[in-house]
Amino acid sequence: MKDPVSPHGGPRPPHPPHARDEPRDETSRARGGPLEGGLAPLTDELAPALAREEAGDPFTIAGETFTSRLVLGTGGLPSMDSLERVVRASGTQLVTVALRRVEAVAGNSMMQVLDRCGVRLLPNTAGCRTAREAVRTAELAREAFGTDWVKLEVIGDEQTLLPDAVELLDAAEQLVLEGFTVFAYTTDDPVLGRRLADAGCAAVMPLGSPIGSGLGIRNPHSIALLREAVTVPVVLDAGIGTASDAALAMELGCDAVLLASAVTRARDPERMALAMRQAVEGGRLARGAGRIPRRWHAQESTAMQGRPEL
Amino acid sequence: MNITVNGSPVDLTEDATVADLVAQRSGGHDRVAVARNGDVVPRSTWAVTRLSPGDAVEVLAPTAGG
Numbered sequence: 001m002k003d004p005v006s007p008h009g010g011p012r013p014p015h016p017p018h019a020r021d022e023p024r025d026e027t028s029r030a031r032g033g034p035l036e037g038g039l040a041p042l043t044d045e046l047a048p049a050l051a052r053e054e055a056g057d058p059f060t061i062a063g064e065t066f067t068s069r070l071v072l073g074t075g076g077l078p079s080m081d082s083l084e085r086v087v088r089a090s091g092t093q094l095v096t097v098a099l100r101r102v103e104a105v106a107g108n109s110m111m112q113v114l115d116r117c118g119v120r121l122l123p124n125t126a127g128c129r130t131a132r133e134a135v136r137t138a139e140l141a142r143e144a145f146g147t148d149w150v151k152l153e154v155i156g157d158e159q160t161l162l163p164d165a166v167e168l169l170d171a172a173e174q175l176v177l178e179g180f181t182v183f184a185y186t187t188d189d190p191v192l193g194r195r196l197a198d199a200g201c202a203a204v205m206p207l208g209s210p211i212g213s214g215l216g217i218r219n220p221h222s223i224a225l226l227r228e229a230v231t232v233p234v235v236l237d238a239g240i241g242t243a244s245d246a247a248l249a250m251e252l253g254c255d256a257v258l259l260a261s262a263v264t265r266a267r268d269p270e271r272m273a274l275a276m277r278q279a280v281e282g283g284r285l286a287r288g289a290g291r292i293p294r295r296w297h298a299q300e301s302t303a304m305q306g307r308p309e310l
Numbered sequence: 311m312n313i314t315v316n317g318s319p320v321d322l323t324e325d326a327t328v329a330d331l332v333a334q335r336s337g338g339h340d341r342v343a344v345a346r347n348g349d350v351v352p353r354s355t356w357a358v359t360r361l362s363p364g365d366a367v368e369v370l371a372p373t374a375g376g
Contacts, residue, residue: 073376083374098375101316102337105371111341126375139350140370144343211376238376260376 043089043274050277051091057284059255061233062149062181062202064120068093069250069280071122071235072273073260080109082269087117089273090263095119096151098126099141122183124151129164131171138175150175151205153185161211165192169199176200185237188222190229197230204230205258208249209239212261216245220252227253243272243279250283251291311363322361329356332369339371 054067072092077083087095095114114121123141128134131154138150154171156164163186175182176199184196188206196204206226209215216239217223227234236249237258246257257280266272313320315335322331328344328351336342344351345368351359361367 074374075376077374096376098373099343099370100373102335102339102342102369102371103316105337105339105373108338108340108372110374111339111372124375136345136348136350140343140345140368143350143353144341144370144372146341258376 043085043270046274046278047089047091050281053281054091059233061183061255066093066256068277069256069284070246070277071096071237071256071258072263073258074110074114074264075260076264077269080113083110084113084117085270086263086273087113087119089270089277091277093119094122096122096124096258096260097145098124099137099144120149121145121147122149122151123147124185125153125171128154128171129156129167130154131167131174134167134171135174135178138171138180139178142180148179149181149183149202151183151185152201163187163207165189168192169195172196172199172201183235188219188226190222190225193226193234194229197232201232203233203235203255205235205237207238208236208245211238212265213239214241214262215239216241217248217252220248223249223252223254240276243275246276246279247283247286250280251287253287256280311361313361313363313365313367315367316369326361327357328359328361328367331361331367332356335369337371341372343370344368345370 058065058067059069068091070090070092071094072087072090073096074083077086123145125134125137128137134152134154138152141150142148152168152171152175154164154167155161156167165187168184168186172182172184182201183203183205184201185205185207186192186196193204193206204226206223208217217236223236233255234253235256235258236254240246240257240259240262242262246259249257259276263269263272263276311322311324313322315331328346332342332344344356347366
């Protein structure tokens with residue numbers, strides 16, 4: 001994947017430290033360390049302990065209780081076989097799906113995989129540009145999937161795929177009136193988040209950065225403010241690039257993380273799914289543990305008292 | 311009669327219903343949704359909803375997406 005470059009010639013974001021010494025390969029799909037050992041044993045080894053840890057800290061959205069705090073988008077995977085491995089490695093219990101014209105969809109295998117994994121479905125309104133279009137799409141999804149849960153997405157800009165706040169709130173109000181359980185994909189604006197919660201959305205899902213960008217959480221302060229502004233669950237949605245982004249979302253107080261590309265377009269999706277699962281748990285634990293305050297200067301961790309004169 | 315299905319012209323028998331169309335076009339999908347002239351056609355009414363000449367119909371199926 002190429003590094004993001006602003007079309008207006010803006011600065012490139014810095015590389016994370018661990019990536020600095022790697023050879024630059026602009027053509028590779030994703031960067032990462034060497035593959036070592038078998039992967040299936042890794043999932044088999046880690047998943048049971050992670051599932052036990054997750055079970056001790058469930059959360060509820062719209063009356064449904066989940067133990068996994070990782071919501072998975074299905075877009076971007078190369079095969080249905082990898083979908084199943086990713087779903088199982090991630091431990092997810094809630095998976096987003098979309099509707100498209102039948103001719104554009106090759107076979108029924110995705111639904112067979114998801115049914116076999118026993119996950120709950122969260123249909124989305126991806127690609128909708130207006131409230132009217134999003135409401136129609138949600139109604140169609142309710143017919144197709146037999147659920148009134150919907151991830152409401154109303155896009156206002158082709159390049160950034162950022163939500164259109166005006167259309168989004170309009171659509172959310174209509175869908176709540178129609179009895180939908182609305183998961184609103186929104187900007188990181190705490191005021192808009194509050195308006196969506198006030199409109200009756202079951203969860204507010206602010207972006208960390210644009211969909212598929214992998215730019216992480218560009219404004220952690222806004223996410224923390226949004227978390228304080230609403231009582232419904234907050235799910236960080238969009239922009240996650242790697243495990244530390246998912247951990248940060250949880251440290252900021254989010255109840256869950258929704259991601260797709262970061263896993264599905266990773267060079268090794270199953271391994272990245274495991275990484276995300278652990279990051280979400282790690283961030284959640286850290287949030288509960290209470291981080292130390294940030295200081296300008298050092299604070300010694302070894303007592304000065306009793307220091308010898310040498 | 312001529313209608314439009316998923317953006318393409320289709321010639322159907324005069325008494326065709328939404329259920330007939332879905333049977334032709336569903337391609338093995340069981341979770342299918344249908345919109346007719348922009349409005350949802352509930353599954354329970356497919357068999358009794360007759361199509362009319364000039365109708366624009368969308369037949370949709372589940373796919374991957376974030």
